Structure formats: C-alpha cells, structure tokens
Amino acid sequence: MRLRLATEPASPNRPNEDFAGVTSNAVVVVDGAGTPAGLESGCSHGVAWYAHTLGSTLLTAVTQSTGPLAESLSQAIKTVASLHDFTCDLSHAGSPSATVAMLRRTEDGDVVEWLVLADSVVVLDTGPARPVVVCDDRVERIGARYRAQMDDLAGGSPEHAEAFRRYVETLREHRNREGGFWVAAADPLAAEHALTGSVPAGRLRAAALLSDGASRLVDLFGLATWRQVLDLLNGRGPEELIRRTREAERGDPDGSRWPRGKAHDDATAVFWSFS
Ligand SMILES: [Zn+2]
Numbered sequence: 001m002r003l004r005l006a007t008e009p010a011s012p013n014r015p016n017e018d019f020a021g022v023t024s025n026a027v028v029v030v031d032g033a034g035t036p037a038g039l040e041s042g043c044s045h046g047v048a049w050y051a052h053t054l055g056s057t058l059l060t061a062v063t064q065s066t067g068p069l070a071e072s073l074s075q076a077i078k079t080v081a082s083l084h085d086f087t088c089d090l091s092h093a094g095s096p097s098a099t100v101a102m103l104r105r106t107e108d109g110d111v112v113e114w115l116v117l118a119d120s121v122v123v124l125d126t127g128p129a130r131p132v133v134v135c136d137d138r139v140e141r142i143g144a145r146y147r148a149q150m151d152d153l154a155g156g157s158p159e160h161a162e163a164f165r166r167y168v169e170t171l172r173e174h175r176n177r178e179g180g181f182w183v184a185a186a187d188p189l190a191a192e193h194a195l196t197g198s199v200p201a202g203r204l205r206a207a208a209l210l211s212d213g214a215s216r217l218v219d220l221f222g223l224a225t226w227r228q229v230l231d232l233l234n235g236r237g238p239e240e241l242i243r244r245t246r247e248a249e250r251g252d253p254d255g256s257r258w259p260r261g262k263a264h265d266d267a268t269a270v271f272w273s274f275s
Helices: 047-064 069-084 138-144 148-152 158-172 188-193 226-235 238-250
Strands: 002-008 018-022 026-032 098-105 111-117 121-125 132-135 195-200 206-210 267-273
Touching: 002 018, 002 238, 018 047, 018 267, 026 047, 026 206, 026 267, 047 069, 047 098, 069 098, 069 111, 069 188, 098 121, 098 206, 111 121, 111 132, 111 188, 121 226, 132 195, 138 158, 148 158, 206 226, 226 238, 226 267, 238 267
Parallel strands: none
Antiparallel strands: 002 267, 018 026, 026 098, 098 111, 111 195, 121 132, 121 206, 206 267
16 A cells, blocks of 8 residues: 655745645545635634644544544534634634545455545546546536636736635635535534545555645646546656646646636645555
C-alpha cells in the first residue's frame, strides 16, 4: 500500500484553507469555503482554523470508531461547533464551512468505505473500466443559476471581485437547506446529506481524493480525463497534478477561457494505491 499527498495554498502569502490527513487505514480531505474580503463570517477563528480543526477531529473520529462515516462526520461537526459556539455567532450565514471527502478501509481490510460532502471529489480506480467518480454536484447546480454576471467579467478586476462577493453571499442563502446544498458547518445534520458507499477492497486498485482546486484540470478546464489523472498521480505524484493545474491557471489569468471565481484555489490531492 502506498499513500502520497500534496497540498498547496492558492497563493504563498495566504493560509491554506484545505486540510489533508492520513492514517494507515483512513484519508480525510477537507476544503474550507473561503470568505471573500469584505464579507462578514461571525467567527473570529477563520476558515483555515475551521477546516484544519474539523479535519483533524474527523480523522481521529474515523480511526477510533467503526461506525458509519456519516456518523463520525456528524460527531466531528458537533465537536468543532462546541469549541467556538460560546465565542462566535454560528447562526451567521457566513460562519465557516467546508467540504469533506474521506475513505476508510475496514479493520478486516475487506471493504473500503467512502464519503463525499459538497464539491470535493473521490475517484475510485476499479480496474480497466472507467473510474468511478463520486462528486456531489449540488453546489455547482445551485451556483450555475447565479454565476452568469460574474463569469462575464474579467478575473482580477474590481468588478469581478465585487460580483464574486455577491455570488458567495447569494449561495449562502442555499447552504444547509432542503433543495439547496449541504456542507460541514455548525449543523451536524448536514452529515446525513453526504454521499456514501463502499467497495470491496479486492476490486480497488487505487483511489484519489481531490479538493476542487485539484480537480480543475478535469472538471473545469477539460484538459485531462479522470483516467489520465489517476495515471498521473500514480506515475508522477500529486505534486505534478497541482503543478499542471497552476500552469493551466497561469495561462488564463483573467478567466476568459475558463471563467471562475478564483484564479487560483487551494489545491489538495491524495493518492492511495492498494496494489
Ligand atoms: Zn469561531
């Protein structure tokens, strides 16, 4: 078994709001939802603190418990909320939130379980067939209704930054609501809306967990297939996937080819090879 991991902030002078942690039997990737400059969050700790605290709490929870992954996530959301509900306004629409992707191999080694909440991606390589891609597209489907104006503006301009703020503010109204999308924030019930499943370990050659900043090469830029990403992760490693993502982003700094809220995003990739 081989585990490889790389994580990189969008910019060297900003905190990395992604978290990645591994044990010999579990992987957790958490992607904190950034608060654009000028928007309130109700929390004095910040998104990086939230994502890193949730990630480490969750990794501990899935290591100690053999119960369902969603139950561990619910417990971790509750624990992290209890660390700051007396100092911060967790009912604020902008209180820190995060996406979650995780895998765990059961103690007997027979089964690998997965969980995805919001727009992080789990890619399962089960052999020559097309990889199984687990991604919760509810954020994207809701976002598509509101992003036209932002996408028409040149990335990096003050007008684009303002449209991005408005876009994030509008999306918040759909957060953790029926008919909207679900993310880890203060409400443990969000865990019930995660996508979950399992696969016999014997059928799994490898798996990748990617924050949306590291899945862009496929799902935003269309420059690679999931199979090509698995081969790249296996051959050259997660750092090469991030390097190629940055190269593509630098080739389109104002988003004219690939309209996007953020020119660069925190990027995290974990590759778990079972063969
Ligand atoms: Zn706080």
